[in-house]
Amino acid sequence: MSGQVDFSRALVDPNVPPPSGLRKEGGRIPSRRFNVYRNNVTVSLCDALAQTFPVVRQMVGDEFFAAMAREFVLVHPPKSPIMSGYGEEFPDFVRAFGPAASLPYLADLARLEFLQVEAFHAADAAPFEPGLLATFVSEQLADLRFRAHPATRIITSAFAVASLWFAHHGQGDLGDIDPARPETVLITRPDFAVRIYRLPQGAFPFFSSVLAGQPLGVGAQEALPGDETFDLPGALALLLESGATEAVTLEKDAEHGPI
Amino acid sequence: MRFSSVPRLPAGVGIGFKPDFFDGLVDGTHRPAFLEVHAENYMGAGGLPHFQLGRLRELYPISLHGVGLSIGGERPLDREHLNRLRLLIDRYEPASFSEHLAWSSHDVAYFNDLLPVAYNRDTLDRVCDHIDLVQEYLRCRMLLENPSTYVEFSSSTMDEVDFLAAIARRTGCGLLLDVNNVQVSCVNHRRDPFAYLDAFPVEAVGEIHLGGHAEDQDDLGDRLLIDSHDRPVDADVWVLYARLVRRMGPCATLIEWDNDVPPLAELMSEARRAGEILHAEALEKRQNTGHRA
Numbered sequence: 099m100s101g102q103v104d105f106s107r108a109l110v111d112p113n114v115p116p117p118s119g120l121r122k123e124g125g126r127i128p129s130r131r132f133n134v135y136r137n138n139v140t141v142s143l144c145d146a147l148a149q150t151f152p153v154v155r156q157m158v159g160d161e162f163f164a165a166m167a168r169e170f171v172l173v174h175p176p177k178s179p180i181m182s183g184y185g186e187e188f189p190d191f192v193r194a195f196g197p198a199a200s201l202p203y204l205a206d207l208a209r210l211e212f213l214q215v216e217a218f219h220a221a222d223a224a225p226f227e228p229g230l231l232a233t234f235v236s237e238q239l240a241d242l243r244f245r246a247h248p249a250t251r252i253i254t255s256a257f258a259v260a261s262l263w264f265a266h267h268g269q270g271d272l273g274d275i276d277p278a279r280p281e282t283v284l285i286t287r288p289d290f291a292v293r294i295y296r297l298p299q300g301a302f303p304f305f306s307s308v309l310a311g312q313p314l315g316v317g318a319q320e321a322l323p324g325d326e327t328f329d330l331p332g333a334l335a336l337l338l339e340s341g342a343t344e345a346v347t348l349e350k351d352a353e354h355g356p357i
Numbered sequence: 358m359r360f361s362s363v364p365r366l367p368a369g370v371g372i373g374f375k376p377d378f379f380d381g382l383v384d385g386t387h388r389p390a391f392l393e394v395h396a397e398n399y400m401g402a403g404g405l406p407h408f409q410l411g412r413l414r415e416l417y418p419i420s421l422h423g424v425g426l427s428i429g430g431e432r433p434l435d436r437e438h439l440n441r442l443r444l445l446i447d448r449y450e451p452a453s454f455s456e457h458l459a460w461s462s463h464d465v466a467y468f469n470d471l472l473p474v475a476y477n478r479d480t481l482d483r484v485c486d487h488i489d490l491v492q493e494y495l496r497c498r499m500l501l502e503n504p505s506t507y508v509e510f511s512s513s514t515m516d517e518v519d520f521l522a523a524i525a526r527r528t529g530c531g532l533l534l535d536v537n538n539v540q541v542s543c544v545n546h547r548r549d550p551f552a553y554l555d556a557f558p559v560e561a562v563g564e565i566h567l568g569g570h571a572e573d574q575d576d577l578g579d580r581l582l583i584d585s586h587d588r589p590v591d592a593d594v595w596v597l598y599a600r601l602v603r604r605m606g607p608c609a610t611l612i613e614w615d616n617d618v619p620p621l622a623e624l625m626s627e628a629r630r631a632g633e634i635l636h637a638e639a640l641e642k643r644q645n646t647g648h649r650a
Contacts, residue, residue, distance in 0.1 A: 101510070102431045105472065106463040119475070121509040123576050130576045131545070134507040134583060138470040146469065175466035179425025179438060180400045219401025222408075248402070290405040 108132065109139055110172060143171045146181040147188060151211045153266045154192070154204060166195055182219055185212055203257030203277050210259050210283055213251040214294070217287045220249035225288040225341035234348070240315025244308050244343040249287035252305050256280050260296035288341025295340055297333075300325040304333050309342065366391050366418055366452045366564055366609035370628040370635065372621075373613050379409050381621045383416065389628055391452065393420040393611050399449075400441045414449050420564065420611065421451035425467065428487045428501070429474035430460035439494050446495055453564060453609075455500035455533045456491070458484065458521065475510035476520040488528040500563045501525070502533035505541040505570075505584035517542070518556045525561040532558065535566035536597050537590065537613075541582040545575070550597055559605035567598060567631060568613035587616035589627060595634065602638040610635060 104117035116132035123131070144167040148155050155163040170191050176184045189212060192198055193205035225247055234242060253259075258275050260283045265272045280299035285292060297305070303320035312320075314334070321328045337343060369390025374382070381387050392413055399406050413419065426438060446454060459471035474480045491499055503521055515523075525532055534557060543550035569588035575581040590598075590612070602608065612627045 101475065101512070102460060102463050102472075106466065106468070109468060109472075110466070116508075119510050119512055121511045121513070126576055128508055128576050130574070131507040131581065134573075134581070135470060135472060139468045142469045176469065177465050177467060179397050179427075179461065179467050179469070180441075181397065181469065182401060219404050219406070222403035249404070287404065290408055 109136055110175060112136065140168060140171060143176065143184070144168060146176075146184050147171075150182070150185045150215050151188065151208055153211055153263055154208050156266055157201065157204065157207070157262075158198065162197070166192070166198065169195070182215055188212065203255070203259055203262060206253070206255035206257055206259045207262060209253060210255075210263060210285075210294075213253060213285050214292050217249040217251055217285050217292050220287065223248050223344045225286075226338065226343045226345055228338035231338065231346070234346075238348055240313060240318070241348055242314045243311055243347050244314070244337065245311065245345040245347070246309040247286065247288065247342055247344040249285075249292075250309060250342045251285040252282065252302065252309060253285075254280070254282040254299055254302035254306075259283060260294060263294065264296065284336070284340060284342060286340045286342045293340060295336065297336075298327040300328040301333055304328065304330070305337070305342075308337060366420055368607035368609055368635075370610045370612065370631045371418075371420065372624050372628055373611065373615060374413065375618050376405070376409060377618075378621045378624075379413075383412060387621055387625050389417070389625065391418040391420055391609060391611075393422050393613075396421050396423040396442055396445055396454075397425045399445055410449060414451075418452040419449055420453045420455065420609075421445060421449070423454070423456040424471070425461055425469075426456050426491070427460045427462040428456055428491065429458055429472075429480065429484055430462055430487075431483070432463065434487055434490055435462070439491065443495055446497065453500060454495060454497055455502055455564065457502045457504060458524075459504050471504055473504060473506045473508060473510070476513040476515040476517060478514070481515070481520060481523055485524055485527045488524065488530050492528065492530065498529065498531055500531040500533040502535055502566065503538050503542075505535070505538040505582075507545055507581065507583075509546055516556075518553060518558075522558040522561070525558060530561075531563035532561045533564045533566060534559075534562045534601070535568070535613075536601060537566065537568040537570055537594050538584060540591065540594050540597060541570050541584045544580055544582045547579075550593075551600065554597060554601050555604070557601075559601070562605060562608060565598070565601065565608050565610040566613050567594060567610060567627075568615075570594075585616060586613050588614075590631075595630075598631070599634050599638050602635055603642055606642050607635055607639040 101119050108114045108117050116127050116129055120128055147167045174187045189205045189208040192208050198204050258277050258279045258281050260281045261275045264270050282297040282299050282302040284295040304317045307320045308317035318330055367390045371391035371393055372389045374392040374394050399410055457471050461468050539550050539553050543553055567590045568586045569590055571583040571585040573581045573583055610631050614624055
């Protein structure tokens with residue numbers, strides 16, 4: 099049996115005794131010494147999660163978060179040494195975590211936070227300059243295709259996740275928020291700072307379609323029929339001003355590449 | 358394999374870089390001799406970390422310090438991780454690349470901690486093979502850091518200093534001597550830290566680390582030091598550092614402070630203290646050498 103296999107098992111599972119190959123202390127297994135490693139692993143991984151999910155942590159409190167994170171670490175240890183990517187499975191874990199069931203929006207909030215970290219580390223690109231849209235004539239607008247900026251992310255939730263996130267950053271009062279109001283969230287990072295935009299839920303079909311490279315005309319038709327909260331000119335303006343896109347092409351001569 | 362054309366860190370005092378320090382380091386308020394960054398924090402595709410490091414490398418020598426390569430691991434080195442390191446080294450041309458005598462991954466799990474290895478022929482062969490591969494792959498000489506440890510293995514047959522010296526001899530790698538780790542490991546395993554330093558192959562040392570540790574108790578109620586990097590350098594460690602510098606002369610020295618990180622000005626005052634010792638002891642060494650000549 100490999101020494102590091104034994105060591106690893108005991109490291110992550112407190113019910114497994116310390117590995118047998120350790121030098122004894124006064125004839126005894128050095129449990130307290132081995133526990134330093136156990137503690138380092140658990141604490142450092144829980145700290146990494148706390149850094150990625152600060153609002154989730156604030157919402158449930160340090161103690162609850164630590165308990166939830168410890169259980170997550172046991173089931174989903176990181177696969178890579180890049181800690182900023184750790185926690186991709188955390189939102190789904192939170193969704194299934196019984197003790198958090200009274201906060202049904204917590205999982206989507208976790209997803210929003212993970213996407214922000216992704217956006218923070220995404221590749222750099224100059225966002226599309228909105229003024230360049232004037233180089234197209236209005237008959238061409240429906241055929242325009244946008245290429246999403248590498249940092250852009252969009253999610254939709256059955257809960258008011260953006261409002262909750264803003265309230266935890268001192269913008270808006272938690273008491274005024276109806277958590278059960280659906281929201282769509284656009285995340286962009288045109289320079290080095292991540293930006294969060296709260297959108298009505300009806301904006302999601304348009305944004306997800308256009309950001310996936312569908313022509314603007316197709317995206318406009320994706321808006322839910324009869325949804326009066328969706329405002330196409332406003333959505334287009336936000337798409338351009340938020341830095342969500344890095345280039346525009348005309349569908350009919352897409353082979354010429356981005357302008 | 359020998360690599361001779363590698364730039365070296367200056368023989369002054371550097372600090373571990375944190376994103377909050379950026380402005381004070383770029384606007385000239387503070388001026389450490391070099392900056393050390395953890396390689397794994399710069400493995401994203403883009404964004405602020407790369408912007409900051411790109412700017413800092415124009416102003417400071419950079420020491421790239423890896424924490425996730427698992428050089429002491431039983432499984433083969435992770436080629437993807439080596440590729441990421443090579444990209445970073447090609448892009449930022451650091452003055453030094455260092456990693457640890459430790460393992461941190463097994464099977465598919467990464468433990469985010471520096472775990473100990475047994476000191477015997479088998480692990481020596483394995484670690485040397487891994488270092489040969491790292492140096493060939495990264496096309497540079499690396500520095501290997503002595504660990505802080507809390508347990509020992511009954512399968513160990515070699516002394517830690519002899520083990521490190523043998524690695525340096527066989528692979529041509531340099532050593533990073535963490536004086537805080539010497540204090541932590543020696544207290545934990547009831548060894549004499551002065552004897553450790555006196556036996557250490559200082560000719561291979563390319564960098565020194567200083568940092569803070571916490572104190573706990575082991576199963577027998579004896580002192581158990583924890584390498585926590587969350588407080589000032591301990592008085593005992595300053596004494597060891599002075600003795601080391603008097604023996605080996607000036608050497609690049611880093612103040613490591615990774616948890617409960619203080620404001621930059623406070624970290625710089627630790628760095629100044631190290632700088633005073635560095636210069637005073639190095640001067641004394643020169644004078645002593647002069648008398649003998």
